[in-house]
Amino acid sequence: MSRLRSVGLYVAGFASLFVIWHVASTWIIPSVLFPPPWKVLLKGIELAEDGTLWEQASASLARIATGFVGGSLIGIPIGLAIGSFPIVRRLLEPYTEFLRFIPATAMITVAVIWFGIGESSKIFLIIYTTVFIVIINTAAGVNAVAPNKIRAARSLGAGPFQIFFFVALPATVPYILTGMRLAMANSFVTIIAAELVAANNGLGRMIWDSRMYMLVDQIFVALVVLGFLGFTADRLFRWGIYAFAGRFSPVT
Amino acid sequence: MALVQLAQVSKVYRSLKGSDYVAVRDFSLDIEAGEFFCLLGTSGCGKTTVLNMVAGFEPVSAGQIRISGHPIAGPAADRGVVFQGDDSLYGWLSALGNVEFGLRMRGIPRAEREKKARHYLELVGLRGQDHKHPAELSGGMKQRIQIARVLANEPDMLLMDEPFAALDAHTRADMQRELKRICSATGKTVLFITHDIDEAIILADRIGVMHAGPASKLKGIVKVDLSEAERERTHDRFVAVYRQVHEMIRDEVAISLERTRDGAANSRKRSH
Numbered sequence: 001m002s003r004l005r006s007v008g009l010y011v012a013g014f015a016s017l018f019v020i021w022h023v024a025s026t027w028i029i030p031s032v033l034f035p036p037p038w039k040v041l042l043k044g045i046e047l048a049e050d051g052t053l054w055e056q057a058s059a060s061l062a063r064i065a066t067g068f069v070g071g072s073l074i075g076i077p078i079g080l081a082i083g084s085f086p087i088v089r090r091l092l093e094p095y096t097e098f099l100r101f102i103p104a105t106a107m108i109t110v111a112v113i114w115f116g117i118g119e120s121s122k123i124f125l126i127i128y129t130t131v132f133i134v135i136i137n138t139a140a141g142v143n144a145v146a147p148n149k150i151r152a153a154r155s156l157g158a159g160p161f162q163i164f165f166f167v168a169l170p171a172t173v174p175y176i177l178t179g180m181r182l183a184m185a186n187s188f189v190t191i192i193a194a195e196l197v198a199a200n201n202g203l204g205r206m207i208w209d210s211r212m213y214m215l216v217d218q219i220f221v222a223l224v225v226l227g228f229l230g231f232t233a234d235r236l237f238r239w240g241i242y243a244f245a246g247r248f249s250p251v252t
Numbered sequence: 253m254a255l256v257q258l259a260q261v262s263k264v265y266r267s268l269k270g271s272d273y274v275a276v277r278d279f280s281l282d283i284e285a286g287e288f289f290c291l292l293g294t295s296g297c298g299k300t301t302v303l304n305m306v307a308g309f310e311p312v313s314a315g316q317i318r319i320s321g322h323p324i325a326g327p328a329a330d331r332g333v334v335f336q337g338d339d340s341l342y343g344w345l346s347a348l349g350n351v352e353f354g355l356r357m358r359g360i361p362r363a364e365r366e367k368k369a370r371h372y373l374e375l376v377g378l379r380g381q382d383h384k385h386p387a388e389l390s391g392g393m394k395q396r397i398q399i400a401r402v403l404a405n406e407p408d409m410l411l412m413d414e415p416f417a418a419l420d421a422h423t424r425a426d427m428q429r430e431l432k433r434i435c436s437a438t439g440k441t442v443l444f445i446t447h448d449i450d451e452a453i454i455l456a457d458r459i460g461v462m463h464a465g466p467a468s469k470l471k472g473i474v475k476v477d478l479s480e481a482e483r484e485r486t487h488d489r490f491v492a493v494y495r496q497v498h499e500m501i502r503d504e505v506a507i508s509l510e511r512t513r514d515g516a517a518n519s520r521k522r523s524h
């Protein structure tokens with residue numbers, strides 16, 4: 001398929017989403033509780049002009065970015081250690097295997113009790129939601145390195161440290177990036193849930209406040225922006241993988 | 253003293269269920285320095301197992317392997333290995349990066365190792381493919397990168413596990429000729445695994461034929477005393493060696509097939 005055609009189909013797919021939304025809200029369920037796209041757009045422009053939208057969105061994004069980077073920086077070395085040393089795996093698997101089944105949303109209350117409703121609790125939750133999935137993917141990546149890659153390196157004269165840095169690590173990069181991409185999606189889920197429950201600002205808080213005053217248009221603005229930001233973040237991530245780590249991607 | 257000595261070597265694999273499988277038992281063989289030795293055997297008879305032990309990848313279960321009289325302690329750069337598949341190549345490195353890997357690990361300066369890597373890439377017929385990554389190359393080209401990677405590291409000994417099995421007939425003939433030339437020019441000692449009798453006769457100074465597994469060892473050794481001109485499939489003396497080797501391996505193929513069938517029947521019985 002040509003590039004132009006695939007982009008065209010993509011745009012058409014998105015356009016159809018808005019067309020169906022428009023049709024549904026105008027004719028099928030005409031209600032003030034379900035605003036059509038153009039009303040949401042107008043509201044969005046209004047909120048963008050007075051700065052509210054940017055303020056709330058950037059608050060959420062800053063928390064995601066901090067927690068995501070922090071969680072990845074913690075998760076990658078732990079995952080590498082778990083994948084490389086059976087002893088570390090035995091020691092740490094109880095943590096990863098137990099805690100990963102307790103979703104970050106279930107930890108919100110605890111986080112607020114521990115860290116208050118400020119930034120710390122949100123960043124803790126994003127780190128929490130990021131770290132396990134990055135650990136698990138990284139460790140799986142280390143274990144998936146073909147034994148012959150290591151053997152070849154040994155008989156070419158590489159020592160253990162060289163094997164780690166020049167074979168195991170680069171061979172694991174695609175798995176690490178996949179883990180981070182999944183973690184990014186999780187972060188969006190978690191931040192909204194956290195802000196709904198306890199925050200002074202952010203898109204989640206914006207949705208919650210709008211509900212109190214029945215500002216349905218405003219809720220929809222937040223939802224659309226959320227979808228758009230998530231989509232963009234994921235695309236940027238994929239583009240980053242392609243641009244900077246593309247050569248690591250063909251897993252062989 | 254022979255360069256490589258395998259004395260009464262056995263290898264037992266422990267399965268996940270805890271039962272033992274004796275792949276190789278009392279395998280003895282001496283390979284002289286500079287010799288091209290082909291190990292021939294039916295599929296699953298234990299050829300790769302022997303090579304893995306000589307390479308130092310797998311410990312022996314009993315017996316001893318010595319190189320220049322010293323017991324081996326794991327893999328080392330004196331024994332370069334060409335693997336059966338292509339999963340040993342580094343997908344994130346270019347062809348050049350793969351070929352110079354060993355030199356880089358051993359601290360050879362960039363200019364020197366690139367020059368050497370280019371030389372060997374050219375030697376295996378991959379001139380101008382330096383910057384391609386393994387995923388962009390055909391199976392035959394990938395195999396040639398493996399060979400160049402090992403040659404560039406200049407080991408005393410080459411351990412090659414059916415390196416040409418995946419190549420088309422034409423490329424295979426080219427590679428056989430080239431390998432033979434390089435090895436006689438540099439005096440390398442080679443342990444070369446194949447299941448192709450023709451290939452063994454074209455390349456080898458001696459051919460070792462293995463019994464069918466399990467508990468396999470050498471059935472016999474055939475000396476290939478042919479000149480370059482006689483290493484043609486149509487030559488009378490080639491045909492004579494072929495007959496001799498074929499005679500030895502024919503029964504093993506039959507046994508191997510029978511055992512596979514029995515094995516399948518047994519596991520069917522068990523599962524019913």
Ligand SMILES: Nc1ncnc2c1ncn2[C@@H]1O[C@H](COP(=O)(O)OP(=O)(O)O)[C@@H](O)[C@H]1O
Nearest residue numbers: 265273275294295296297298299300301302465
């Ligand atoms: N890691 C292993 N664990 C258990 N059994 C193995 C292992 N590697 C090989 N075997 C068994 O040992 C026998 C010989 O294998 P191999 O040396 O690969 O044969 P060949 O290279 O001659 O085809 C086979 O029956 C195989 O199933």
Ligand SMILES: [Mg+2]
Nearest residue numbers: 299300336413
């Ligand atoms: Mg084999």
